[in-house]
Amino acid sequence: MEHIFPDFDKMVSRKEKEQRLGQRSKVIWFTGLSGSGKTTLATALERYLFNHGFLSQILDGDNIRSGINNNLGFSTEDRIENIRRIAEISKLLVNSGLICICAFVSPTEETRKIVRDIIGKDDFLEVYVSTPIEICESRDIKGLYQKARAGLIKDFTGISAPFEIPQNAILSIDTSNKSIEDCLTIMLDKLLSEISDQR
Amino acid sequence: MEHIFPDFDKMVSRKEKEQRLGQRSKVIWFTGLSGSGKTTLATALERYLFNHGFLSQILDGDNIRSGINNNLGFSTEDRIENIRRIAEISKLLVNSGLICICAFVSPTEETRKIVRDIIGKDDFLEVYVSTPIEICESRDIKGLYQKARAGLIKDFTGISAPFEIPQNAILSIDTSNKSIEDCLTIMLDKLLSEISDQR
Numbered sequence: 001m002e003h004i005f006p007d008f009d010k011m012v013s014r015k016e017k018e019q020r021l022g023q024r025s026k027v028i029w030f031t032g033l034s035g036s037g038k039t040t041l042a043t044a045l046e047r048y049l050f051n052h053g054f055l056s057q058i059l060d061g062d063n064i065r066s067g068i069n070n071n072l073g074f075s076t077e078d079r080i081e082n083i084r085r086i087a088e089i090s091k092l093l094v095n096s097g098l099i100c101i102c103a104f105v106s107p108t109e110e111t112r113k114i115v116r117d118i119i120g121k122d123d124f125l126e127v128y129v130s131t132p133i134e135i136c137e138s139r140d141i142k143g144l145y146q147k148a149r150a151g152l153i154k155d156f157t158g159i160s161a162p163f164e165i166p167q168n169a170i171l172s173i174d175t176s177n178k179s180i181e182d183c184l185t186i187m188l189d190k191l192l193s194e195i196s197d198q199r
Numbered sequence: 200m201e202h203i204f205p206d207f208d209k210m211v212s213r214k215e216k217e218q219r220l221g222q223r224s225k226v227i228w229f230t231g232l233s234g235s236g237k238t239t240l241a242t243a244l245e246r247y248l249f250n251h252g253f254l255s256q257i258l259d260g261d262n263i264r265s266g267i268n269n270n271l272g273f274s275t276e277d278r279i280e281n282i283r284r285i286a287e288i289s290k291l292l293v294n295s296g297l298i299c300i301c302a303f304v305s306p307t308e309e310t311r312k313i314v315r316d317i318i319g320k321d322d323f324l325e326v327y328v329s330t331p332i333e334i335c336e337s338r339d340i341k342g343l344y345q346k347a348r349a350g351l352i353k354d355f356t357g358i359s360a361p362f363e364i365p366q367n368a369i370l371s372i373d374t375s376n377k378s379i380e381d382c383l384t385i386m387l388d389k390l391l392s393e394i395s396d397q398r
Contacts, residue, residue, distance in 0.1 A: 008243040044207040057295040068287035088267035096256040
């Protein structure tokens with residue numbers, strides 16, 4: 001087996017894929033309390049970006065905990081492994097040229113440092129969804145706050161475990177008094193220049 | 200936070216992404232002995248596809264064992280977990296609209312069944328790289344056969360562990376007496392119709 005075509009032995013680079021897609025691949029990482037609006041913002045952002053020619057992939061509890069991380073629980077060790085795998089997958093997606101949009105509580109600076117160290121800080125855009133806990137708890141879409149208050153969930157962020165305010169976020173959004181349109185405007189203002197192909 | 204735009208609360212579907220990319224996303228899974236030419240074929244295929252407007256991502260030992268699976272060894276349990284994670288990542292990539300090209304020894308029918316069950320048989324295209332062991336061993340690019348013969352690697356496929364011939368491969372290629380161009384022709388003949396957008 002010989003190589004006739006010189007470039008047939010080189011994998012297609014991230015840069016080539018980014019150029020093909022007309023975008024710069026990054027990880028946009030939503031961090032915040034349960035119920036703060038992370039997945040809602042991620043979904044709206046993905047849709048806007050798609051409608052405007054970008055290609056992205058959302059990673060969130062739904063497609064991660066039911067798939068690759070279905071063998072992990074909620075011990076400290078498993079939470080770290082959960083976040084490590086998510087970061088490694090994000091890195092693979094970025095190397096595919098995609099914009100990877102992640103929505104995970106990721107409550108501590110240590111957690112987010114694990115992610116940043118794996119992905120690399122140049123590709124990691126942290127968005128803090130800063131909706132106050134009273135609002136998150138009043139939404140309680142999944143009924144988790146009620147369970148946490150009843151003591152049925154151990155170490156629940158905001159109730160019985162701390163959430164550390166991100167020190168490295170590119171932007172903060174409090175979704176409590178804003179429309180999706182408002183939130184999108186705020187996000188795009190900060191993020192579009194990061195992902196647009198300006199070559 | 201309210202939804203003004205009705206479709207801003209729906210994640211972009213795989214189908215939308217496939218349409219955008221003008222391709223059908225599939226997993227093309229190369230199985231075969233070490234040295235059989237899996238990564239070489241994967242690389243040539245990716246390059247050809249990219250040059251012809253397709254977008255794919257290669258997964259192989261290099262980007263998997265050094266990243267998401269860097270905490271796994273080579274025990275039976277770890278080998279199964281290794282392949283399970285690869286299959287789950289492949290599934291995520293397919294949901295992103297990409298063609299996922301995998302190159303892993305995956306020596307047993309049981310191993311490949313784990314992969315097929317996770318990915319789903321409609322999205323799983325198995326390619327058996329059937330290069331004879333004498334040729335693989337004579338190449339011995341990584342020096343693994345020499346180590347295996349010396350007893351330094353336990354359970355080495357083809358030497359001290361079995362390779363089971365795939366029963367569900369869409370195609371077999373013996374790379375020992377063919378150019379890359381020949382191999383590409385054979386692959387494209389079977390695979391192009393599977394990944395081309397014919398809507």
